[in-house]
Amino acid sequence: MSSSTLPNSYTFQPIGIIESPYQEKFGVPRQANLVAAKSRIRLLAPYNTPDALQGLTEFSHLWLHFVFHLCLRQTWKPKVRPPRLGGNQSLGVFATRSSFRPNPIGLSLVRLESIHTDQQDIYIEIRGADLVAGTPILDIKPYLPYADIQPQAHAATWAQEAPDPLNVHWTPEALANLQVVEEMQNLYELITQVLAQDPRPAYHHKTDPHRVYGVKLSGYNVNFCYRNSEQAPFGAPRPCIWVLAIKPL
Amino acid sequence: MSSSTLPNSYTFQPIGIIESPYQEKFGVPRQANLVAAKSRIRLLAPYNTPDALQGLTEFSHLWLHFVFHLCLRQTWKPKVRPPRLGGNQSLGVFATRSSFRPNPIGLSLVRLESIHTDQQDIYIEIRGADLVAGTPILDIKPYLPYADIQPQAHAATWAQEAPDPLNVHWTPEALANLQVVEEMQNLYELITQVLAQDPRPAYHHKTDPHRVYGVKLSGYNVNFCYRNSEQAPFGAPRPCIWVLAIKPL
Structure with a gap:
């Protein structure tokens, strides 16, 4: 088939939807596996058949193709400014995993925990997803270590290692807020791991270093700020990162 | 965004087209990196700008999202019969990388060789692709070893290792055909590597073990058959695999 006869576009339907603790873009880890939080994929009809998943649990990890559905109205630009470069250096969009892409398709590697069915619904329980709740999933594929692990592969200097996690310090007030939460330990770990990734926009680091942020996680609004001063x-x-307060949404 | 307000579908446009030695589905390796053949991505307008690729060559490997464009008219079924299981055992489609999927999106990891421009065209030269010529590319992403290499990952028994390559034996007639080919050594290696992957449909192994096949590679029709008998x-x-003859298309 020559390129002149190729269709101009291809249309795909979601096969599932992500349910995750990340209720907005802000706070979502910037790659998979940086935060071990639990999420799940709810399969949509007509794909919610156990037949389509037969044999899946023999694999420990899955690739998810998904839509960056909260970036759909953004215009594509050939260059982007990755947070890893401090937001002040630009790179070609295809040299990054930025969510602002010509085709807003994402790729995440997640750990498969289990599959469970609840009346009509089928859920694939996963860990390590970097996906905001409501993300449409286009496809699920098994991770094939023999093909997908390339030990000799090398990355650009700026992408060679995961970013160093920051210290996260809970104020007594925030710890007190936590006492009334039902799944206290889970929420503590989730917040600590998410904030250790420093979700602040890179351009605030200099312009507004003491700003207080709110991030919505698992039904709570979490207030935090950054401290690199005598004020700590x-x-x-x-x-x-200082956790200041936690309040139910 | 709740799932009730999600769009029913998402539409994407190809950003590039594959030029590869594989001129038809038959003969294409069944995973990336099993055959080291060279291919290239030709970027399509308006994505054919060097800006979009800036920084890409600092990575050794790339993920390609592509469309299984020759499988579009096939009906989706929850179960498929992977060639690795001899074609007589069925598995859930999401537990395989079969090209017959609800959304025919493929994922391949390829080695990045170089980028070159030729008048208006920009080509990304790659190795190891398992993509038929003309495949539409939806996205290109850098391979991030720190996120994409999961050494503890395990696969189902049937997918733990690459299939053992078969011996490939050239008949004197096929070797004579090769003498007149310009890039003789490249074609020899391509044919040997592709046939070592045993492209025969699994269901022929028993029903038609001595059948003579033709496969189109790099402008040549290659005739071959399988020999597991006293006839060798x-x-x-x-x-x-016996290479019988090579003829220009």
């Missing part, structure tokens, strides 16, 4: 109390590591 | 001549390994 005795005993708090610095630099660190 | 002295000196030829068995089992083996």
Whole structure:
């Protein structure tokens, strides 16, 4: 088939929807597996048949193709400014995994935990997803170590390692807020891991270093700020992310 | 965004087209990196700008999202019969990388060789692709070893290792055909590597073991058959794929 006879476009339908603790783009980890939080894929009809998943649990990891559905109205540009480069250096969009792409298709590697059915619904329980709740899933494929692991592969200097996690320090007020939460330990770990990834926009680092942020996680609004100054109390590591308060949404 | 307000479908446009030695589905390796053949991506307008690729060559490997464009008219079924299981055992489609999927999106990891421009065209030269010529590319992403290599990942028994390559034995007639080919050594290696992957449909193995096949590679029709019998001549390994003849298309 020559390119002149190729269709101009291809249309795909979601086969499932992500349910995750990430309720907005802000706070979502910037790659998979940086935060071990649990999520799940709810399969949509007509794909919610156990037949389509037969043999899947023999694999430990899955590739998810998904739509960056909250970036659909953004215009594509050939260059983007990855957060890993501090937001002040631009790169070709195809040299990054930015969500602002010509085709807003994402790729995430997640750990498969289990499959469970609940009346008509089929859920694939996963860990390590970097996907906002409501993300449409286009496809699920098994991770094939013999093909997908390329030990000799090398990346650009800026992408060679995961970003160093920041210290996360809970104020007594935030810890007190946590006492009334039902799944306290899970929420503590989720918040700590998410904030250790420093979700702040890179361009705030200099312009607004003490700003207080709110991030929505698992039904709670979490207030936090960054401290790299004399303002941190005795005993708090610095630099660190300070968890200030947690309130139900 | 709740699933009730999600769009029913998403439409994407090809950003590039594959030029590869594989001129038809038959003969295409069944995973990436099983055959080291060279291919290239020709970027389509308006994506054919060097800006969109800036920084890409700092990565050694790329993920390609593509469309299984020759499988579009096939009906989706929840179960498929992977060639790796001899074609007589069925598995859930999401537990395989079969090209017959609800959304015919493929994922291949390829080695990046170089980028070159030729008048208006921009080509990304790659190795190891398992893509038929003319395949539409939807997206290109850098391979991130820290995120994409999961050494502890495990696969189903049937997918733990690449299939053992078969012996490939060239008949004197096929070797004579090769003498007049311009890039003789490249074609020899391509044919040997492709046939070592045993492109025969699994269901022929028993029903039609001596059938003579033709496969189109790099502008040539290659005739071959399988030999696991007393018919193999002295000196030829068995089992083996026998290369019988090569003719320009």
